[in-house]
Amino acid sequence: MTFDEPVGDEDPSVDLIVGLQRAVDDALWIPHLDADRWDASHPEKHTAMLTAEPARLRVHRARVLRLGKAAVCNDGDKRVMCSFNIEAQALEQVTVARATLAESLEILFQGAAASILQGLTPDPARVSGPIKLPEGVSREQAAMRLAFFASKVREARNSYSRAGAQAALVEVFGPQMQEAPRSSKLRIADELRRDERGAATTAAFGTAAADLKLTRSFGRQR
Amino acid sequence: MRRRKGAPWFQDVVQRRRFEGGARDAYEIQTNSTGRRTRDCVTYKVKVPVPEYETRTITITLSNTFTKILDSVIADGPVESPHRFDEHRLCIWYPSDPPELRWVASDGLLKLITHARVHLFKEAYWRETGEWLGPEAPHRPNSKEDA
Numbered sequence: 281m282t283f284d285e286p287v288g289d290e291d292p293s294v295d296l297i298v299g300l301q302r303a304v305d306d307a308l309w310i311p312h313l314d315a316d317r318w319d320a321s322h323p324e325k326h327t328a329m330l331t332a333e334p335a336r337l338r339v340h341r342a343r344v345l346r347l348g349k350a351a352v353c354n355d356g357d358k359r360v361m362c363s364f365n366i367e368a369q370a371l372e373q374v375t376v377a378r379a380t381l382a383e384s385l386e387i388l389f390q391g392a393a394a395s396i397l398q399g400l401t402p403d404p405a406r407v408s409g410p411i412k413l414p415e416g417v418s419r420e421q422a423a424m425r426l427a428f429f430a431s432k433v434r435e436a437r438n439s440y441s442r443a444g445a446q447a448a449l450v451e452v453f454g455p456q457m458q459e460a461p462r463s464s465k466l467r468i469a470d471e472l473r474r475d476e477r478g479a480a481t482t483a484a485f486g487t488a489a490a491d492l493k494l495t496r497s498f499g500r501q502r
Numbered sequence: 503m504r505r506r507k508g509a510p511w512f513q514d515v516v517q518r519r520r521f522e523g524g525a526r527d528a529y530e531i532q533t534n535s536t537g538r539r540t541r542d543c544v545t546y547k548v549k550v551p552v553p554e555y556e557t558r559t560i561t562i563t564l565s566n567t568f569t570k571i572l573d574s575v576i577a578d579g580p581v582e583s584p585h586r587f588d589e590h591r592l593c594i595w596y597p598s599d600p601p602e603l604r605w606v607a608s609d610g611l612l613k614l615i616t617h618a619r620v621h622l623f624k625e626a627y628w629r630e631t632g633e634w635l636g637p638e639a640p641h642r643p644n645s646k647e648d649a
Contacts, residue, residue, distance in 0.1 A: 355633065416640075421584075425632035451631070465554040469627055472620070472635040481620075484553035486528065488616040495595035495604055495617065496639040497585040497624065 307407040322405035326364075329371055329404055340377035344384040345370045351389075351429050351452045360422035361396070365411045368404045369395065382437050389430035397423040510566040512544045521570065525611040535566060542566045543573060546611065550619050555626040560592075560618050562611070570607035575618050583625045584634060594621045596639035 284291075299308035302320065309318040330345075331338060348366050352359050361369075366388075373391035378384045395401065396419050400410035413422055435448035443461075450460040454470070462470070467480035475494050482490045511517045512535055525531060525546075532547040546562040556579065563573040576590040585593045594617050595604035605617055624635045 358633065360632075421632065428631045428633075465627075468553060468623065469635055472624060473633075475636045484623075485616055485619055488524070488528070488612050489620065492613060492616055492620065493595075493603060493605065493609070494637070496599060496637045497621065497634065498593040498596040498639040 305407070307405065320408045322403075322407040325405040325407070326367070330367060334377075336377045337375075340381070340384065341370055341374045343381055344374050344388055347381065347385050347453075348388050350456060352426075354453065354455055355425070359414065360417050360425045361392075361401075361413055362411070365401050365413075366392070368401045368411055371404050372401075380437075382433055386430050386433040386437065389426050389433060393423045393426035393430060396426065508568065510538065510540050510542075510568060511570050512564075512566045513538055517570075520610070521607070522611050525615060528612060529615060538566070540565075540567050548615055550615060550622070552619060552622045552626060555623065558622055560615070560622075562614060562618075564607075572605075572607065572614075575614070577618070577622060580625075580629060582629055584628065585621070585625070585638070592618060592621050594618065599639070 297310060299310050299321075300318070302309055307320050307322040307325070310321045312319045330341070345367060348370065349363050352361060352366055353363070369392040370388055372395065373388045374384050378387075396413075400412065400419070402410050413419065429452050432448045432452045436445040439445040439448060446457065446460045447463065450457045450462060451466065454462075454466070464480065464484070468484050471478045471481045477489055477492055477494075485492075508514065511521070522531075529548050529550065534545045534547070536542040544564050544566050547559060548562070549557055549559050551557050559578045561576050563576075565571040565573055575592045575594065577592060578590075581589040587593055597604065605614055628634050
C-alpha cells in the first residue's frame, strides 16, 4: 500500500505517528511534541484488549463505548476526559454483555465516576503512567459529571414511558436528539451554553436579559 | 477658591435614580446606607427568582464615592461553585476584561441584578449536572483579583 491509495472502496484519513520499539518490552516510544519527550505506549495491546474474544462482549462493549464517548465529547472543549480514558474505563467496567446497552452504559458512567474519584485511570497496558485528565479538570469535577450521566441513564431506564426516557436522555445526548422535546430549563441551558441571549433566556430572566453583556465567569482555582 | 466636588452618588438624587432605573419596578428592594460620607457604603438587598430553582436573596454593596464602585455581590443559599472568590461573593465577570464584557456602573442596577440571576442559574445547574454553562476566564492559582 502506498500513500493516498484507497483501501477497497474507501479512501481513509490516517494519522501516521513515528514509534520506536522499546528495548525492555514490546511497547513503543511515541513522541510527545508539546513536552519535547518520548512517552511509552502500547497501542497494539490497547487494540488487542478491545477486540479480544468473546465476540458478544466485544460488540456490546464497542457499542456502549461509542455511546459513552458521544456523551463525554458532547461537552466539547469542556469534556472531562479524553477518548482513550473512556476506552480504558470501558475495559474495566464493561466486563460482561448485559441484556441492554443502557444497563452497561449506566455501569460504565457510574463505575468511571467512582474510579476517577479514587485516582487517575491506569494505562490498560500498564506501560505508561496513569491517563491524565484535560487541563483544568479535577478528578472531583470529572466524577461529578460522569455521575450525572449515570443518573440520567438510570432515570431513562426506570422511566415508564418513551417520553420520560427521552426527557432524561436528551440531557446527555442533546446534540444527537435534536428532535426530542426540551424542558424550559434545558432550553435556557442550551442558550447560555452557546453564550446566547435568546427567547428562553429572555422569558426566564426578563427583557433586561436580552442585551445583557456576555461575561466570562471568573473565580477561584478549581 | 476651592470648587465643591458635589455629593457622593447615593446622596445625588439624579445619579441615584438613573442607577436604580427599572430595578425598583421589577424587584422588591431593601436599600441601606451606612452614612452619607464617601467612606460609607450602600447596600441593595433583593429577593430574586432563579428560574427552575429556588428563590435567593442577593446583597449588592457599592462604595458611596463620587463615582459608583461595586464592592461585592453576595448570595445566600448553597455555596459550592467553581466561580466564587470566597463562599458568598459571586464572580460574574473577569475584572480585566474590556467594559463590553463586564458590568460597569453605567449599565445600572437592573442589569447587575440580571447578571447575578443568570450566574445563580449557572451555579445551580452546575451543582446538578457538573457542567458550567458559557465561557469561563482562565484561573490563576491563589489569585487575589476579584470580580
